[in-house]
Amino acid sequence: MGGRGTGTKVAAGIADDLARHGERPALRTTSGTLTYAELDRRVTTARDQLAALGPGQLVRLRPAATAEFVVTWLAAFTGGHASLLTHDDGLARAYGASVERVGGRWRAARTTAPVLHPDLRLLLSTSGSTGSPKLVRLSAANLDANAAAIASYLHLTGDDVALTTLPLDYCYGLSVLHSHLLAGAAVVLDDRSVTDPALWERARTEGVTSFAGVPYTFDLLGTAGWPQLPTLRQVTQAGGRLAPDRVRALAEQGAREGWELVVMYGQTEATARMAYLPPELASTHPGTVGVAIPGGELWLDPVEGAGDGVGELVYRGPNVMMGYAERPADLALPAGPGELRTGDLARFTAEGLVEIVARRSRFAKLFGQRIDLDRVQTLLGLGGHDVGCAESADGTRLVVAVPGAPDAATLAEVGAAATAATGLPAHAALVVPVPALPRLPNGKLDQQAVGRLGLTPAATAPAEGDPAASLARLYARVLGLPAVDPDQSFVGLGGDSLSYVELSLRLESRLGRLPADWPNRTVAELAARIAPGPPAPRRSPAWARVDTTIVLRALAIVLIVGSHTNLWVVLGGAHVLLAVAGVNFARFHLADEGPRDRVRRVARATARVAVPSVLWIGAVALLTGEPGWRTVFLLNDLLGARAWSEPAWYYWFVEVVLIMTLGAGLLTALPRVLAFERRHRFPLALGLATVALVPRYAADLTSYDGDVIHSSQFVAWLFLAGWAAAVARGRRDRVLVTAVLLAGCAGFTGSTPRDLLVAAGVTVLVWVPTVPWPRVLVAPTGVVASASLYVYLTHWQVYPWFETRWPLGGLLASLAVGVLAWQVVNRVSARLSGWVASLALPLPHYAPVQRTDEEVR
Known part of the structure; x- marks a missing residue:
């Protein structure tokens, strides 16, 4: 059974004749607005300057939410050059990047550009089973077709204003830029975290109509608070599976507030998108990814033992990559057949919607890394541990099932070995004891059953109580407060430099390396980084990273x-x-x-x-x-x-x-x-x-x-x-x-x-x-x-x-x-806080108060 999208004709490319949109705003930056006419002029100038260095350059691009980056990318794109989009200097050297733009000027490298296929325009990094660098080769036709399809099913117009909530070296984030440029819409360039209230203050000022998110984005918004955007009309989601209940809740919230939720499915190998769920179906079919994008086709290839109606999902469309590159010589290879085997096992519902049920290739995508589950099992087996590995059903952790009656030391050893084999943080590997490994009738490991172990009450209950409550008690002790709500943050609780040092180091010992914006994150959000069960033992390195202040x-x-x-x-x-x-x-x-x-x-x-x-x-x-x-x-x-x-x-x-x-x-x-x-x-x-x-x-x-x-x-x-x-x-x-x-x-x-x-x-x-x-x-x-x-x-x-x-x-x-005086003051402060609390005197609420600029004025 197949799911076919309606055909689409690309009338214009991403950067074809940008000036046709005239004085409409194209890029809105912190320093001002760049119109399409101005953007066209800057791209033309940069393209002409690049042409002086010769044809067929491999341009190294450092992604950033700036107008300069967009101009550089479009100049290389329209000039017929290929661009390698990466922050990795080693990757740029390995593939022989020949040109880079620094300080608004093109700078030629000492190396000659590798031989490039004339259609090649963009290289995006992915990783194979060995973790070695592998690049996805994309053509102008790939990029234009995918942008046109996205602009079509999202009904983008010149009145839309998008906010960059995702990195521009991520195919999803880049597709937001491309589809809006194609539609003559505006893009607000900002790289602040979605937990930063200033980002949403700016979004309100700019009249943002849409933003994009991966599952983690919505986790952050769930703790930081959903932004109040009166002009919001659309929220898109991709980059991983969002739990059906969460999809339904967001769709219903959008219906109440006047915006739509569009769930999408894609891979870098398909430029960005392969399927989307029409927003009117999000509440009733939240477990599906919808239908093929315009111009694309989806069907199932039978897989032995996968079950009735289940097969590997295959996609065909003009946005399918030219192929992979694993060495510089591959950059000259011609395009492949335009067909992509996704590695996902799926089925079609009675309504013709695609539902992803598992991964065929035994890969898990966690914390931005592609984990080969068979390789992890093999490495653990060599260490004497017969285990079963799977991605948790909610897509957030690696689940390792250990059969028999393993003791705590064995579980800790397996956890340490799993994190060493994958490079994942310790809290992302969940080790679960089971009487026996769950098997399918054909004797193979039941991956779905192992993945569900991560959601059972026994597996998710922390060994030492609620992590959020534990961290809240730590905050209260350090800040000298009688109690702390897990929904509050260090800054919201009135934390300052005197308490910052002690609390940051204590948190570091519990959570590992802290995110830079931890003072603005809630206790509950930080507690989510703590793994259930006893912590896996690990050898502490001789050096640590410590805040410079x-x-x-x-x-x-x-x-x-x-x-x-x-x-x-x-x-x-x-x-x-x-x-x-x-x-x-x-x-x-x-x-x-x-x-x-x-x-x-x-x-x-x-x-x-x-x-x-x-x-x-x-x-x-x-x-x-x-x-x-x-x-x-x-x-x-x-x-x-x-x-x-x-x-x-x-x-x-x-x-x-x-x-x-x-x-x-x-x-x-x-x-x-x-x-x-x-x-x-x-x-x-x-x-x-x-x-x-x-x-x-x-x-x-x-x-x-x-x-x-x-x-x-x-x-x-x-x-x-x-x-x-x-x-x-x-x-x-x-x-x-x-x-x-x-x-x-x-x-x-x-x-x-x-x-x-x-x-x-x-x-x-x-x-x-x-x-x-x-x-x-x-x-x-x-x-x-x-x-x-x-x-x-x-x-x-x-x-x-x-x-x-x-x-x-x-x-x-x-x-x-x-030091003695400091400890005495802290203890006296704690006792005074407890005494005040015992008298039931009203204490100030330290949560930050959000106000609009109008209220401030």
């Missing part, structure tokens, strides 16, 4: 105290910490919320610094008679003498951080500034940092005789540039931030070594988000970084006892006293 905080406070105690003289650590403070301000205090909520957030954070500081310095003043009241109340920078004096200026760093945090927080809480900051985060921060350089240079030019390097008005640029570094996106932004920081560092302190240390520290902060760090030092580094405020406050009273006799002892004692 954590390492800088620990190193800086050690350098500060060591210099004061005369163990060494390495100055500049405090100024690096000012830039770190700016980064943390942007991370934790610029949440998308209303003005009042932002003021409350900043007030809570500054109180966590100001209260212990005032109490400690006040106690010291009562016992010793100094410093004066201005220093006790952290007002010396504002009200004290402008020249350095001791001990009045000892706590300058704390004062500057408080002034900058309060000032920046109150400034960005002003409704108009808040609205501007949401739309132009980097320009605002960079502009403020640049303006803050004025008093720093004015002091030099006027021979100012007061303290410059410790006063807030002269060091504000460090904090503000740290803020800019945190919101920088892309190389250009980072280059600009670095330029501002280096301009400020030049000759700033009057000591070249000190200036160089500050410059090195802030440059690392801008460019290196994580650093390799000896695993044995991760825990002590985290403790020192977490306690850095208390070490700074207390070391003035500790190190003088050791300064002349034992400088190293002064450093160690200062660190120990600071």
Whole structure:
């Protein structure tokens, strides 16, 4: 039985005569809108420049959600060249990429382009059973036909506005761009995560009518919250099987809210799409992938033992690839027969809809990797484990069934071997004990039965209780809260830099390497990364990746105290910490919320610094008679003498951080500034940092005789540039931030070594988000970084006892006293929170409040 799509004729190609759409918007970027006429002109210019390098080039393209990338791709495409779309430098070298576009200019490589088939236009990476690099060869006809088919069944028009929610080196994400360009529609280029509220704020502003997602996209939206888009008319889904109940729920939600859900099925080998489910059938047939796309044909090839009505799904259409390339010589091969054996076992329903039931080729696609299940079983068998492997029924994990009565150690050993054989994270391999491996009547492994083991209550129940509840208790302990809801995030709970270090390292030990945006993810979302059952034992590598701000905080406070105690003289650590403070301000205090909520957030954070500081310095003043009241109340920078004096200026760093945090927080809480900051985060921060350089240079030019390097008005640029570094996106932004920081560092302190240390520290902060760090030092580094405020406050009273006799002892004692003070404060805070909770006093709700710009204004 077959399912045939209606024929389609490609009237125009993806990039044919872009100017025919005139002044309609084509690409909407953060820096403005590019019309089709402007896009056509830029593509023509870039194409002509590329032609000067000669015909038949293999162009290496680095995918990015930018207008420059789109122009580069279309110029190579329309110029008759082939493009290799990849971030992998090794892959580009292996296939002999001959041209690359850098900084808006074409750059020829030292190698000659390989021989290319004249129809070849695009190479996309996939992987075979061995995991070796394999490229899908696509022609202009493949790309044009698939874009035309998608535009046809999605009924795209020039009024549509799509949002790039998927990477452009992924065939699905690229097909969104192609189909909309063909229809004369607009594409909003943005690479932010779907969990970032700013992405959806921009989508509302741009009037987005559609977005695309893979199953993981909808998992993220389920925890982060569905976006409110009044103009939304269509949501498309592909890239893996979405559970039928989820499809039905989304379709019904769309019916209520006025948008359609279109479930689709495809493979890179078919350019992007082979089938789609008409949206009106999503609620009634949520387990199917629908019918063939226009111009395509689907049918079943009988497979022995597959069952009645089940066969391998085969597709024919003009979008089927030219073939694979496994070495450069393959790039010259002619196109194949235009027929694709999908490797999926399927059947047709009574209504003629395709329903995928299993994989024939025993491959599982998990976490973007293609896993050869037979190879995994063979490797485990060589290790003495007779197991059965399958992809879980929900498509999220590798299930390994172990027969007999294996003990916990055996299960852990199998889990470790499975993750080693596949490269999957530990939580993605589910090891399940079974009395015997489930078999089909023909004696073969029952893959569907093994896959369902991952959904049984016994298999999915965590060995140590609910992971979300466990993580929620961890959050509550670290943040000093009586309770935490799993639907809240670190930022939403009012987390700040003082708690960030401890919590991030504790989470790392439970979850492995954390996603960069973990502070904005909910507890429940992070808990979903924890594997059920006992964790598989694994050998810890000698090195770990640690957040750069954590390492800088620990190193800086050690350098500060060591210099004061005369163990060494390495100055500049405090100024690096000012830039770190700016980064943390942007991370934790610029949440998308209303003005009042932002003021409350900043007030809570500054109180966590100001209260212990005032109490400690006040106690010291009562016992010793100094410093004066201005220093006790952290007002010396504002009200004290402008020249350095001791001990009045000892706590300058704390004062500057408080002034900058309060000032920046109150400034960005002003409704108009808040609205501007949401739309132009980097320009605002960079502009403020640049303006803050004025008093720093004015002091030099006027021979100012007061303290410059410790006063807030002269060091504000460090904090503000740290803020800019945190919101920088892309190389250009980072280059600009670095330029501002280096301009400020030049000759700033009057000591070249000190200036160089500050410059090195802030440059690392801008460019290196994580650093390799000896695993044995991760825990002590985290403790020192977490306690850095208390070490700074207390070391003035500790190190003088050791300064002349034992400088190293002064450093160690200062660190120990600071860590002890930090632990005492944490315990007191936890007890106070528990006491407040026991009195049933109302506690603030820390979930972020989402408001539109209109409400803010």
